[in-house]
Amino acid sequence: xxxxxxxxxxxxxxxxxxxxxxxxxxxxxxxxxxxxxxxxxxxxxxxxxxxxxxxxxxxxxxxxxxxxxxxxxxxxxxxxxxxxxxxxxxxxxxxxxxxxxxxxxxxxxxxxxxxxxxxxxxxxxxxxxxxxxxxxxxxxxxxxxxxxxxxxxxxxxxxxxxxxxxxxxxxxxxxxxxxxxxxxxxxxxxxxxxxxxxxxxxxxxxxxxxxxxxxxxxxxxxxxxxxxxxxxxxxxxxxxxxxxxxxxxxxxxxxxxxxxxxxxxxxxxxxxxxxxxxxxxxxxxxxxxxxxxxxxxxxxxxxxxxxxxxxxxxxxxxxxxxxxxxxxxx
Amino acid sequence: xxxxxxxxxxxxxxxxxxxxxxxxxxxxxxxxxxxxxxxxxxxxxxxxxxxxxxxxxxxxxxxxxxxxxxxxxxxxxxxxxxxxxxxxxxxxxxxxxxxxxxxxxxxxxxxxxxxxxxxxxxxxxxxxxxxxxxxxxxxxxxx
Numbered sequence: 301x302x303x304x305x306x307x308x309x310x311x312x313x314x315x316x317x318x319x320x321x322x323x324x325x326x327x328x329x330x331x332x333x334x335x336x337x338x339x340x341x342x343x344x345x346x347x348x349x350x351x352x353x354x355x356x357x358x359x360x361x362x363x364x365x366x367x368x369x370x371x372x373x374x375x376x377x378x379x380x381x382x383x384x385x386x387x388x389x390x391x392x393x394x395x396x397x398x399x400x401x402x403x404x405x406x407x408x409x410x411x412x413x414x415x416x417x418x419x420x421x422x423x424x425x426x427x428x429x430x431x432x433x434x435x436x437x438x439x440x441x442x443x444x445x446x447x448x449x450x451x452x453x454x455x456x457x458x459x460x461x462x463x464x465x466x467x468x469x470x471x472x473x474x475x476x477x478x479x480x481x482x483x484x485x486x487x488x489x490x491x492x493x494x495x496x497x498x499x500x501x502x503x504x505x506x507x508x509x510x511x512x513x514x515x516x517x518x519x520x521x522x523x524x525x526x527x528x529x530x531x532x533x534x535x536x537x538x539x540x541x542x543x544x545x546x547x548x549x550x551x552x553x554x555x556x557x558x559x560x561x562x563x564x565x566x567x568x569x570x571x572x573x574x575x576x577x578x579x580x581x582x583x584x585x586x587x588x589x590x591x592x593x594x595x596x597x598x599x600x601x602x603x604x605x606x607x608x609x610x611x612x613x614x615x616x617x618x619x620x621x622x623x624x625x626x627x628x629x630x
Numbered sequence: 631x632x633x634x635x636x637x638x639x640x641x642x643x644x645x646x647x648x649x650x651x652x653x654x655x656x657x658x659x660x661x662x663x664x665x666x667x668x669x670x671x672x673x674x675x676x677x678x679x680x681x682x683x684x685x686x687x688x689x690x691x692x693x694x695x696x697x698x699x700x701x702x703x704x705x706x707x708x709x710x711x712x713x714x715x716x717x718x719x720x721x722x723x724x725x726x727x728x729x730x731x732x733x734x735x736x737x738x739x740x741x742x743x744x745x746x747x748x749x750x751x752x753x754x755x756x757x758x759x760x761x762x763x764x765x766x767x768x769x770x771x772x773x
Contacts, residue, residue, distance in 0.1 A: 363694050
Protein backbone atom coordinates (compact mmCIF):
# COMPACT_ATOMS: atom_id res chain seq x y z
CA UNK A 301 0.00 0.00 0.00
CA UNK A 302 1.19 3.51 -0.77
CA UNK A 303 1.99 5.68 2.20
CA UNK A 304 0.32 9.09 2.49
CA UNK A 305 3.22 10.48 4.51
CA UNK A 306 5.49 11.00 1.57
CA UNK A 307 7.79 13.97 1.18
CA UNK A 308 6.13 16.67 -0.89
CA UNK A 309 7.65 17.76 -4.15
CA UNK A 310 9.60 21.00 -3.70
CA UNK A 311 7.00 23.72 -4.06
CA UNK A 312 7.92 27.04 -5.62
CA UNK A 313 7.60 30.26 -3.66
CA UNK A 314 5.89 32.27 -6.39
CA UNK A 315 2.20 33.06 -6.22
CA UNK A 316 -0.42 31.42 -8.37
CA UNK A 317 -2.35 33.49 -10.86
CA UNK A 318 -6.08 33.43 -10.13
CA UNK A 319 -8.58 34.23 -12.84
CA UNK A 320 -12.10 34.61 -11.48
CA UNK A 321 -13.83 34.70 -14.83
CA UNK A 322 -17.44 34.46 -13.60
CA UNK A 323 -20.02 33.57 -16.24
CA UNK A 324 -18.54 32.68 -19.61
CA UNK A 325 -20.15 31.38 -22.77
CA UNK A 326 -19.84 27.58 -22.90
CA UNK A 327 -16.97 27.38 -25.38
CA UNK A 328 -14.83 29.78 -23.38
CA UNK A 329 -15.18 27.74 -20.19
CA UNK A 330 -13.18 25.05 -22.02
CA UNK A 331 -11.21 27.20 -24.45
CA UNK A 332 -9.65 29.47 -21.83
CA UNK A 333 -7.85 26.81 -19.81
CA UNK A 334 -6.84 24.88 -22.93
CA UNK A 335 -5.22 27.94 -24.48
CA UNK A 336 -3.55 29.00 -21.22
CA UNK A 337 -2.12 25.49 -20.97
CA UNK A 338 -0.87 25.48 -24.56
CA UNK A 339 0.90 28.78 -24.01
CA UNK A 340 2.51 27.71 -20.76
CA UNK A 341 6.29 27.56 -20.32
CA UNK A 342 8.35 26.99 -17.21
CA UNK A 343 8.49 30.74 -16.59
CA UNK A 344 4.69 31.16 -16.82
CA UNK A 345 2.62 31.58 -13.70
CA UNK A 346 0.79 28.51 -12.51
CA UNK A 347 -2.85 29.47 -12.93
CA UNK A 348 -6.23 28.61 -11.47
CA UNK A 349 -9.39 29.73 -13.23
CA UNK A 350 -12.82 29.77 -11.63
CA UNK A 351 -15.84 30.13 -13.89
CA UNK A 352 -19.34 28.94 -14.76
CA UNK A 353 -21.01 28.51 -18.14
CA UNK A 354 -23.68 31.04 -19.01
CA UNK A 355 -25.80 28.33 -20.67
CA UNK A 356 -25.92 24.53 -20.68
CA UNK A 357 -23.69 22.34 -22.85
CA UNK A 358 -22.12 18.91 -22.98
CA UNK A 359 -18.47 18.00 -22.84
CA UNK A 360 -16.97 14.63 -23.72
CA UNK A 361 -13.60 13.20 -22.75
CA UNK A 362 -10.69 12.97 -25.16
CA UNK A 363 -10.99 9.25 -25.86
CA UNK A 364 -14.76 8.94 -26.04
CA UNK A 365 -16.61 8.12 -29.25
CA UNK A 366 -19.24 10.85 -29.46
CA UNK A 367 -21.98 8.78 -31.10
CA UNK A 368 -21.65 5.96 -28.59
CA UNK A 369 -22.10 8.15 -25.52
CA UNK A 370 -24.51 10.88 -26.65
CA UNK A 371 -27.76 10.79 -28.60
CA UNK A 372 -27.00 13.53 -31.09
CA UNK A 373 -30.64 14.01 -32.08
CA UNK A 374 -31.71 14.60 -28.49
CA UNK A 375 -28.79 17.01 -27.99
CA UNK A 376 -29.97 18.98 -31.04
CA UNK A 377 -33.56 18.91 -29.83
CA UNK A 378 -32.46 20.31 -26.47
CA UNK A 379 -30.20 22.83 -28.19
CA UNK A 380 -27.15 21.63 -26.29
CA UNK A 381 -23.76 22.39 -27.86
CA UNK A 382 -21.12 19.66 -27.58
CA UNK A 383 -17.39 20.09 -27.07
CA UNK A 384 -14.56 17.60 -26.71
CA UNK A 385 -11.78 18.36 -24.25
CA UNK A 386 -8.16 17.25 -24.51
CA UNK A 387 -8.49 15.83 -21.01
CA UNK A 388 -9.64 12.45 -19.80
CA UNK A 389 -12.83 11.39 -18.09
CA UNK A 390 -16.39 10.92 -19.24
CA UNK A 391 -19.36 12.82 -20.57
CA UNK A 392 -20.55 15.74 -18.51
CA UNK A 393 -23.64 17.93 -18.63
CA UNK A 394 -22.56 21.41 -17.59
CA UNK A 395 -24.62 24.45 -16.75
CA UNK A 396 -24.69 27.65 -14.73
CA UNK A 397 -25.46 25.77 -11.50
CA UNK A 398 -21.91 24.49 -11.40
CA UNK A 399 -18.64 26.15 -10.46
CA UNK A 400 -15.62 25.08 -12.48
CA UNK A 401 -12.10 25.09 -11.06
CA UNK A 402 -9.32 24.61 -13.57
CA UNK A 403 -5.73 24.20 -12.39
CA UNK A 404 -3.05 24.83 -15.03
CA UNK A 405 0.40 24.23 -13.60
CA UNK A 406 3.76 23.76 -15.29
CA UNK A 407 4.59 20.05 -15.35
CA UNK A 408 7.91 20.69 -13.57
CA UNK A 409 6.01 21.96 -10.52
CA UNK A 410 3.71 18.98 -10.00
CA UNK A 411 4.46 15.38 -9.01
CA UNK A 412 5.21 12.92 -11.80
CA UNK A 413 2.58 10.49 -10.52
CA UNK A 414 -1.04 10.90 -11.59
CA UNK A 415 -2.63 10.11 -8.23
CA UNK A 416 -0.35 12.62 -6.48
CA UNK A 417 -1.27 15.30 -9.03
CA UNK A 418 -4.92 14.74 -8.15
CA UNK A 419 -4.15 14.83 -4.43
CA UNK A 420 -2.37 18.15 -4.91
CA UNK A 421 -5.05 19.81 -7.04
CA UNK A 422 -8.16 18.38 -5.41
CA UNK A 423 -7.08 19.15 -1.88
CA UNK A 424 -8.80 22.54 -2.15
CA UNK A 425 -12.32 21.41 -3.11
CA UNK A 426 -12.13 18.72 -0.43
CA UNK A 427 -11.03 21.32 2.14
CA UNK A 428 -13.86 23.63 1.06
CA UNK A 429 -16.45 20.87 1.50
CA UNK A 430 -15.13 20.11 4.96
CA UNK A 431 -15.26 23.79 5.88
CA UNK A 432 -18.92 23.69 4.79
CA UNK A 433 -19.46 20.78 7.19
CA UNK A 434 -20.06 18.28 4.39
CA UNK A 435 -17.47 15.58 5.18
CA UNK A 436 -15.42 16.09 2.03
CA UNK A 437 -12.93 13.47 0.94
CA UNK A 438 -10.99 12.32 -2.07
CA UNK A 439 -11.89 8.78 -2.97
CA UNK A 440 -10.52 6.29 -5.50
CA UNK A 441 -7.74 8.61 -6.77
CA UNK A 442 -9.90 11.37 -8.21
CA UNK A 443 -13.47 11.37 -6.97
CA UNK A 444 -14.50 14.31 -4.79
CA UNK A 445 -17.17 13.24 -2.32
CA UNK A 446 -19.30 15.11 0.19
CA UNK A 447 -21.31 13.18 2.77
CA UNK A 448 -20.30 9.95 0.96
CA UNK A 449 -21.70 10.87 -2.46
CA UNK A 450 -20.03 12.25 -5.55
CA UNK A 451 -20.42 16.02 -5.93
CA UNK A 452 -18.07 16.77 -8.77
CA UNK A 453 -16.73 15.61 -12.09
CA UNK A 454 -12.98 15.49 -12.62
CA UNK A 455 -10.65 15.32 -15.60
CA UNK A 456 -6.99 15.89 -16.19
CA UNK A 457 -4.21 15.77 -18.69
CA UNK A 458 -0.95 17.04 -19.99
CA UNK A 459 -1.53 19.85 -22.49
CA UNK A 460 1.72 21.12 -23.95
CA UNK A 461 4.03 21.81 -21.02
CA UNK A 462 1.13 22.21 -18.60
CA UNK A 463 -0.45 19.68 -16.31
CA UNK A 464 -4.15 20.43 -16.09
CA UNK A 465 -6.75 19.23 -13.60
CA UNK A 466 -10.32 20.45 -13.94
CA UNK A 467 -13.35 19.83 -11.80
CA UNK A 468 -16.74 21.23 -10.99
CA UNK A 469 -18.78 21.67 -7.87
CA UNK A 470 -22.43 20.88 -8.38
CA UNK A 471 -24.63 23.47 -6.70
CA UNK A 472 -27.59 21.93 -8.46
CA UNK A 473 -27.82 19.34 -11.22
CA UNK A 474 -30.35 18.52 -13.93
CA UNK A 475 -30.47 14.72 -13.62
CA UNK A 476 -33.27 14.54 -16.16
CA UNK A 477 -31.39 16.26 -18.98
CA UNK A 478 -28.18 14.34 -18.25
CA UNK A 479 -29.99 11.04 -18.54
CA UNK A 480 -31.97 12.07 -21.64
CA UNK A 481 -28.87 12.77 -23.71
CA UNK A 482 -27.12 9.44 -23.02
CA UNK A 483 -26.96 7.01 -25.91
CA UNK A 484 -28.16 3.98 -24.00
CA UNK A 485 -28.82 0.49 -25.35
CA UNK A 486 -32.45 0.60 -24.16
CA UNK A 487 -34.83 2.69 -22.02
CA UNK A 488 -34.41 0.46 -18.95
CA UNK A 489 -30.65 1.04 -18.92
CA UNK A 490 -31.37 4.77 -18.97
CA UNK A 491 -33.94 4.48 -16.16
CA UNK A 492 -31.63 2.44 -13.95
CA UNK A 493 -28.74 4.82 -14.65
CA UNK A 494 -30.86 7.86 -13.80
CA UNK A 495 -32.11 6.36 -10.54
CA UNK A 496 -28.58 5.38 -9.57
CA UNK A 497 -27.20 8.78 -10.46
CA UNK A 498 -29.84 10.48 -8.28
CA UNK A 499 -28.71 8.29 -5.40
CA UNK A 500 -24.93 8.43 -5.93
CA UNK A 501 -24.41 11.98 -7.24
CA UNK A 502 -25.33 14.79 -4.88
CA UNK A 503 -25.44 18.56 -5.04
CA UNK A 504 -24.54 21.24 -2.56
CA UNK A 505 -28.11 22.54 -2.64
CA UNK A 506 -29.46 19.12 -1.70
CA UNK A 507 -27.03 19.15 1.21
CA UNK A 508 -28.37 22.44 2.46
CA UNK A 509 -25.71 24.77 1.03
CA UNK A 510 -27.24 27.75 -0.70
CA UNK A 511 -24.38 30.20 -1.04
CA UNK A 512 -23.89 32.33 -4.14
CA UNK A 513 -21.36 31.56 -6.85
CA UNK A 514 -19.34 34.58 -5.76
CA UNK A 515 -19.09 33.52 -2.15
CA UNK A 516 -18.15 29.95 -3.12
CA UNK A 517 -15.55 31.33 -5.55
CA UNK A 518 -13.94 33.25 -2.68
CA UNK A 519 -14.05 30.28 -0.32
CA UNK A 520 -12.59 28.03 -2.99
CA UNK A 521 -9.80 30.50 -3.72
CA UNK A 522 -8.97 30.61 0.00
CA UNK A 523 -9.01 26.81 0.10
CA UNK A 524 -6.52 26.68 -2.79
CA UNK A 525 -4.23 29.12 -0.95
CA UNK A 526 -4.32 26.99 2.19
CA UNK A 527 -4.13 23.64 0.47
CA UNK A 528 -1.28 24.48 -1.90
CA UNK A 529 0.47 26.73 0.64
CA UNK A 530 0.93 29.41 -2.00
CA UNK A 531 -0.64 32.81 -2.33
CA UNK A 532 -3.04 33.65 -5.15
CA UNK A 533 -2.75 36.81 -7.17
CA UNK A 534 -5.89 37.73 -9.06
CA UNK A 535 -5.75 39.11 -12.58
CA UNK A 536 -8.03 39.44 -15.58
CA UNK A 537 -7.39 37.42 -18.72
CA UNK A 538 -5.63 39.57 -21.30
CA UNK A 539 -7.08 40.37 -24.70
CA UNK A 540 -4.78 37.97 -26.55
CA UNK A 541 -5.67 35.22 -24.07
CA UNK A 542 -9.37 35.70 -24.71
CA UNK A 543 -8.77 35.64 -28.47
CA UNK A 544 -6.75 32.44 -28.17
CA UNK A 545 -9.48 30.96 -25.96
CA UNK A 546 -12.14 31.78 -28.56
CA UNK A 547 -10.15 30.14 -31.31
CA UNK A 548 -9.51 27.07 -29.16
CA UNK A 549 -13.20 26.85 -28.28
CA UNK A 550 -14.02 26.68 -32.00
CA UNK A 551 -11.51 23.84 -32.42
CA UNK A 552 -12.96 21.90 -29.49
CA UNK A 553 -16.45 22.12 -31.01
CA UNK A 554 -15.34 21.44 -34.59
CA UNK A 555 -16.78 18.53 -36.51
CA UNK A 556 -13.27 17.20 -37.10
CA UNK A 557 -12.35 17.11 -33.42
CA UNK A 558 -15.73 15.79 -32.31
CA UNK A 559 -15.40 12.97 -34.86
CA UNK A 560 -12.10 11.84 -33.37
CA UNK A 561 -11.92 8.09 -32.65
CA UNK A 562 -15.12 7.40 -34.60
CA UNK A 563 -14.79 3.90 -35.99
CA UNK A 564 -15.90 3.12 -39.53
CA UNK A 565 -19.38 1.65 -39.85
CA UNK A 566 -22.18 1.91 -37.35
CA UNK A 567 -21.47 2.97 -33.79
CA UNK A 568 -23.08 0.98 -31.00
CA UNK A 569 -24.47 2.67 -27.86
CA UNK A 570 -22.46 2.42 -24.66
CA UNK A 571 -22.72 -0.84 -22.75
CA UNK A 572 -21.30 0.44 -19.49
CA UNK A 573 -21.68 3.73 -17.69
CA UNK A 574 -19.76 4.89 -14.66
CA UNK A 575 -21.98 6.67 -12.14
CA UNK A 576 -19.47 7.11 -9.33
CA UNK A 577 -16.21 5.58 -8.09
CA UNK A 578 -17.39 2.00 -7.59
CA UNK A 579 -20.85 2.10 -9.13
CA UNK A 580 -21.51 1.21 -12.76
CA UNK A 581 -24.49 0.36 -14.96
CA UNK A 582 -23.88 -2.44 -17.47
CA UNK A 583 -25.90 -4.07 -20.20
CA UNK A 584 -25.76 -7.87 -20.17
CA UNK A 585 -27.32 -10.52 -22.41
CA UNK A 586 -28.29 -13.50 -20.30
CA UNK A 587 -29.43 -16.94 -21.47
CA UNK A 588 -32.35 -18.23 -19.44
CA UNK A 589 -34.59 -21.15 -20.38
CA UNK A 590 -33.14 -21.08 -23.91
CA UNK A 591 -33.99 -17.40 -24.27
CA UNK A 592 -31.52 -14.54 -24.75
CA UNK A 593 -32.59 -11.73 -22.42
CA UNK A 594 -31.22 -8.19 -22.22
CA UNK A 595 -30.74 -6.95 -18.69
CA UNK A 596 -29.55 -3.61 -17.34
CA UNK A 597 -27.64 -4.23 -14.11
CA UNK A 598 -26.20 -1.99 -11.44
CA UNK A 599 -22.92 -3.17 -9.95
CA UNK A 600 -21.48 -1.77 -6.72
CA UNK A 601 -17.84 -2.85 -6.34
CA UNK A 602 -18.48 -5.53 -8.95
CA UNK A 603 -21.54 -7.01 -7.19
CA UNK A 604 -24.98 -6.77 -8.81
CA UNK A 605 -27.24 -4.72 -6.54
CA UNK A 606 -30.12 -3.89 -8.87
CA UNK A 607 -31.39 -4.78 -12.32
CA UNK A 608 -34.09 -3.94 -14.82
CA UNK A 609 -35.45 -6.01 -17.67
CA UNK A 610 -38.74 -5.97 -19.55
CA UNK A 611 -39.13 -9.73 -19.84
CA UNK A 612 -41.61 -11.91 -17.99
CA UNK A 613 -38.60 -13.60 -16.45
CA UNK A 614 -37.78 -10.52 -14.41
CA UNK A 615 -38.45 -12.14 -11.04
CA UNK A 616 -36.40 -15.20 -11.90
CA UNK A 617 -33.52 -13.08 -13.22
CA UNK A 618 -33.56 -11.04 -10.06
CA UNK A 619 -33.36 -14.18 -7.93
CA UNK A 620 -30.49 -15.49 -10.04
CA UNK A 621 -28.42 -12.35 -10.46
CA UNK A 622 -28.85 -10.15 -7.39
CA UNK A 623 -25.87 -10.30 -5.04
CA UNK A 624 -23.72 -12.18 -7.54
CA UNK A 625 -20.50 -10.98 -9.09
CA UNK A 626 -20.88 -9.15 -12.37
CA UNK A 627 -17.99 -11.19 -13.78
CA UNK A 628 -20.19 -14.30 -13.60
CA UNK A 629 -22.42 -12.80 -16.28
CA UNK A 630 -19.88 -11.81 -18.92
CA UNK B 631 6.86 -3.35 -10.27
CA UNK B 632 10.37 -4.16 -11.49
CA UNK B 633 12.18 -1.16 -12.88
CA UNK B 634 14.66 -2.64 -15.30
CA UNK B 635 16.27 -0.70 -18.11
CA UNK B 636 17.89 -2.96 -20.71
CA UNK B 637 21.12 -1.50 -21.99
CA UNK B 638 20.56 -2.63 -25.57
CA UNK B 639 17.64 -0.19 -25.84
CA UNK B 640 17.82 3.56 -26.48
CA UNK B 641 15.97 5.79 -24.01
CA UNK B 642 14.52 9.26 -24.36
CA UNK B 643 15.20 10.59 -20.89
CA UNK B 644 12.53 13.24 -20.49
CA UNK B 645 9.47 11.22 -21.52
CA UNK B 646 10.65 7.73 -20.56
CA UNK B 647 10.21 6.34 -24.05
CA UNK B 648 12.37 3.49 -25.37
CA UNK B 649 13.51 2.72 -28.92
CA UNK B 650 14.76 -0.53 -30.39
CA UNK B 651 16.45 -0.29 -33.79
CA UNK B 652 15.44 -3.30 -35.85
CA UNK B 653 16.11 -3.96 -39.52
CA UNK B 654 17.26 -0.63 -40.90
CA UNK B 655 15.35 1.78 -40.98
CA UNK B 656 12.72 0.36 -38.58
CA UNK B 657 12.54 1.51 -34.97
CA UNK B 658 10.21 -0.09 -32.42
CA UNK B 659 8.96 2.28 -29.73
CA UNK B 660 7.39 1.87 -26.29
CA UNK B 661 7.20 3.39 -22.80
CA UNK B 662 9.51 2.34 -19.97
CA UNK B 663 8.22 1.07 -16.60
CA UNK B 664 9.06 4.29 -14.77
CA UNK B 665 6.98 6.31 -17.22
CA UNK B 666 4.14 3.84 -16.75
CA UNK B 667 4.39 3.94 -12.97
CA UNK B 668 3.70 7.67 -13.13
CA UNK B 669 0.59 7.15 -15.23
CA UNK B 670 -0.94 4.08 -13.60
CA UNK B 671 -3.04 1.49 -15.38
CA UNK B 672 -3.86 2.62 -18.89
CA UNK B 673 -7.56 2.83 -19.71
CA UNK B 674 -7.22 4.26 -23.22
CA UNK B 675 -4.55 4.49 -25.85
CA UNK B 676 -4.78 6.20 -29.21
CA UNK B 677 -2.02 6.28 -31.81
CA UNK B 678 -1.62 8.42 -34.91
CA UNK B 679 -2.72 6.61 -38.09
CA UNK B 680 -0.55 4.10 -39.85
CA UNK B 681 1.29 5.83 -42.69
CA UNK B 682 1.38 9.20 -40.93
CA UNK B 683 4.62 11.10 -40.42
CA UNK B 684 5.68 12.04 -36.92
CA UNK B 685 8.36 14.51 -35.93
CA UNK B 686 10.72 14.10 -33.03
CA UNK B 687 9.32 15.90 -29.99
CA UNK B 688 5.76 15.91 -31.33
CA UNK B 689 2.90 13.67 -30.13
CA UNK B 690 2.49 10.32 -31.85
CA UNK B 691 -0.46 9.34 -29.69
CA UNK B 692 -2.32 9.86 -26.43
CA UNK B 693 -2.64 7.79 -23.29
CA UNK B 694 -5.23 7.93 -20.54
CA UNK B 695 -5.14 6.55 -17.02
CA UNK B 696 -7.34 7.60 -14.08
CA UNK B 697 -9.12 10.18 -16.26
CA UNK B 698 -5.74 11.82 -16.98
CA UNK B 699 -4.50 12.09 -20.55
CA UNK B 700 -0.87 12.30 -21.53
CA UNK B 701 0.84 12.86 -24.84
CA UNK B 702 3.07 10.16 -26.19
CA UNK B 703 6.02 12.09 -27.53
CA UNK B 704 7.96 10.75 -30.52
CA UNK B 705 11.64 10.23 -29.61
CA UNK B 706 12.64 10.22 -33.29
CA UNK B 707 11.13 11.39 -36.57
CA UNK B 708 9.69 8.94 -39.05
CA UNK B 709 6.64 7.31 -40.61
CA UNK B 710 4.38 5.00 -38.61
CA UNK B 711 4.47 1.69 -40.48
CA UNK B 712 2.83 -0.47 -37.83
CA UNK B 713 0.78 0.00 -34.69
CA UNK B 714 0.31 -2.57 -31.96
CA UNK B 715 -3.33 -3.53 -32.44
CA UNK B 716 -3.33 -5.70 -29.32
CA UNK B 717 -2.60 -2.78 -26.98
CA UNK B 718 -4.95 -0.47 -28.88
CA UNK B 719 -7.69 -2.96 -27.95
CA UNK B 720 -6.35 -3.65 -24.46
CA UNK B 721 -4.15 -0.77 -23.23
CA UNK B 722 -3.39 -2.63 -19.99
CA UNK B 723 -1.12 -4.79 -22.12
CA UNK B 724 1.35 -1.90 -22.12
CA UNK B 725 1.58 -1.99 -18.31
CA UNK B 726 1.89 -5.76 -18.30
CA UNK B 727 4.86 -6.08 -20.64
CA UNK B 728 6.26 -2.65 -21.55
CA UNK B 729 9.40 -3.89 -23.34
CA UNK B 730 7.75 -6.86 -25.02
CA UNK B 731 4.18 -7.35 -26.19
CA UNK B 732 3.36 -3.87 -24.89
CA UNK B 733 5.29 -2.05 -27.63
CA UNK B 734 3.40 0.81 -29.30
CA UNK B 735 4.50 1.65 -32.83
CA UNK B 736 7.04 0.73 -35.46
CA UNK B 737 8.55 3.76 -37.16
CA UNK B 738 10.43 3.93 -40.42
CA UNK B 739 13.06 6.53 -39.60
CA UNK B 740 15.49 7.98 -42.09
CA UNK B 741 16.88 10.30 -39.42
CA UNK B 742 17.70 7.65 -36.79
CA UNK B 743 21.43 8.22 -36.98
CA UNK B 744 21.02 11.90 -36.18
CA UNK B 745 18.02 11.63 -33.81
CA UNK B 746 19.55 8.84 -31.75
CA UNK B 747 22.42 11.10 -30.71
CA UNK B 748 20.03 12.63 -28.18
CA UNK B 749 19.06 9.25 -26.74
CA UNK B 750 21.08 7.20 -24.28
CA UNK B 751 22.07 3.57 -24.56
CA UNK B 752 24.62 1.05 -23.30
CA UNK B 753 26.50 1.96 -20.14
CA UNK B 754 24.84 5.39 -19.91
CA UNK B 755 21.51 3.68 -19.22
CA UNK B 756 22.59 2.23 -15.87
CA UNK B 757 23.76 5.57 -14.48
CA UNK B 758 20.72 7.49 -15.75
CA UNK B 759 18.20 4.90 -14.58
CA UNK B 760 19.74 4.76 -11.09
CA UNK B 761 19.56 8.56 -10.87
CA UNK B 762 15.96 8.52 -12.03
CA UNK B 763 14.97 5.78 -9.58
CA UNK B 764 16.64 7.72 -6.77
CA UNK B 765 14.82 10.92 -7.78
CA UNK B 766 11.44 9.18 -8.03
CA UNK B 767 11.95 7.54 -4.63
CA UNK B 768 13.05 10.78 -2.98
CA UNK B 769 9.94 12.50 -4.28
CA UNK B 770 7.74 9.62 -3.13
CA UNK B 771 6.62 8.80 -6.64
CA UNK B 772 7.59 5.13 -6.39
CA UNK B 773 8.14 2.74 -3.49
